Amino acid sequence: MIKERLSEKKNFKESELWFALYSLTAALVDIRRNGKTPKLGDINPQNVFVNDEGHIRVANIYSWPHERFSYWKVLENDKHENTLLAPEDMNNWQTNHLDNDNNHQSELFAIGATIISAALLSDFKSVYDFK
Amino acid sequence: MGNSNKGVKESTFKSSNPHLNKAKLIENSTHDRYIEAAFKAQNKDYSDWHNALKNSGCQESNYLLLPTKVNYNADAGLCGNTGTLTVTHHLLRINIPSSHMF
Numbered sequence: 001m002i003k004e005r006l007s008e009k010k011n012f013k014e015s016e017l018w019f020a021l022y023s024l025t026a027a028l029v030d031i032r033r034n035g036k037t038p039k040l041g042d043i044n045p046q047n048v049f050v051n052d053e054g055h056i057r058v059a060n061i062y063s064w065p066h067e068r069f070s071y072w073k074v075l076e077n078d079k080h081e082n083t084l085l086a087p088e089d090m091n092n093w094q095t096n097h098l099d100n101d102n103n104h105q106s107e108l109f110a111i112g113a114t115i116i117s118a119a120l121l122s123d124f125k126s127v128y129d130f131k
Numbered sequence: 132m133g134n135s136n137k138g139v140k141e142s143t144f145k146s147s148n149p150h151l152n153k154a155k156l157i158e159n160s161t162h163d164r165y166i167e168a169a170f171k172a173q174n175k176d177y178s179d180w181h182n183a184l185k186n187s188g189c190q191e192s193n194y195l196l197l198p199t200k201v202n203y204n205a206d207a208g209l210c211g212n213t214g215t216l217t218v219t220h221h222l223l224r225i226n227i228p229s230s231h232m233f
Contacts, residue, residue: 003147027194034188046148049196051221057196062187064150065172065180065216 002045006121017119023056024048024111031060042067043110044084045117045124084110084124157219165199165219172216177203196220 005012012020024043047059061067083090086109113124120127138160144151154168172180181201189195198218205214 023194027192030189030192030194031187034192046146051196055193058194059148059150059196062184062189063196063198063220064168064218065170065176067150 001048001050002118002121011121012118017115020048020056020118021111021115024058024114027056027058027060028107028111042083043107043114045114048114084113086110163221165221167217167219170216170218172203172214174205174212174214177214177216 028043042060043058047063049057049059051057084106086106089106089109113128116127117124140158142156142158144154144156144166146154151166151168154166157165157167159165181203184190184197184201190197197220199221200217200219202217202219203214204217
C-alpha cells in the first residue's frame with residue numbers, strides 16, 4: 001500500500017495512521033495474550049495487510065511455514081531479509097548478549113518504524129541510520 | 132474456494148512480502164477473494180508449523196493474517212518425506228480503503 005500511495009502521491013491521512021497504529025498494537029496484544037511464544041510478531045511494512053473490510057491484519061510467525069523471527073535472521077546474518085529490530089537489540093543479538101526480557105523494545109521500535117514508513121511513504125532504512 | 136470450482140478466477144498477485152512471491156489471487160463464484168500460496172515443505176516442518184498454528188491460541192484474532200485453509204500433499208515415493216503445502220488466506224484488499232472506514 002505504501003508503494004500504491006507513493007505512485008499516486010497520496011499521503012496517508014492522520015486518521016489512517018492512527019488507525020494503523022491502533023491495529024498494529026492490538027495485533028501484538030493478541031499475540032501476547034494468546035500466543036505461547038515469548039517473542040511477538042515481526043512487524044514491518046511487508047507484513048501489514050488490509051482485508052476486505054479495511055481492517056489491518058499482521059502476517060506474523062504463524063502465517064507462513066518457513067517464517068523465522070527477525071532475531072534468527074540477524075543471527076544468520078541474512079541481509080536479504082527485512083528486519084526492524086531496535087538497534088540496541090540487534091547489537092545485543094549480534095554480539096550474543098541475549099536478553100529475552102527486552103524483546104518488547106524491538107516490537108515497539110518496529111511499530112514506530114512502520115508508521116513512520118507509512119507517514120513518509122518511504123523505506124524506513126532510507127531515513128534511519130542503523131549504524 | 133478452490134481451483135476446481137466453476138467460475139473460479141485466478142490471477143497473479145504482487146506483493147513485497149517474500150512469502151507471496153508466487154502466490155495466486157483466487158476469486159470464487161460468490162466473489163470472495165483469497166490469496167493462495169504453495170510451498171515445498173518437509174513433512175516434519177509442516178507438522179511443526181501446523182501444530183504451532185493450532186496451539187497459538189490466536190486463530191480468532193481480528194488483527195492477524197492467519198490461514199483459513201491449509202492443505203498438504205505428500206510427494207509420491209517410498210522414502211518421500213517432502214510434499215507441497217498450499218496455504219490459503221482470506222483475501223486482502225489490494226485497493227486503498229475508503230476514508231469512511233477511519
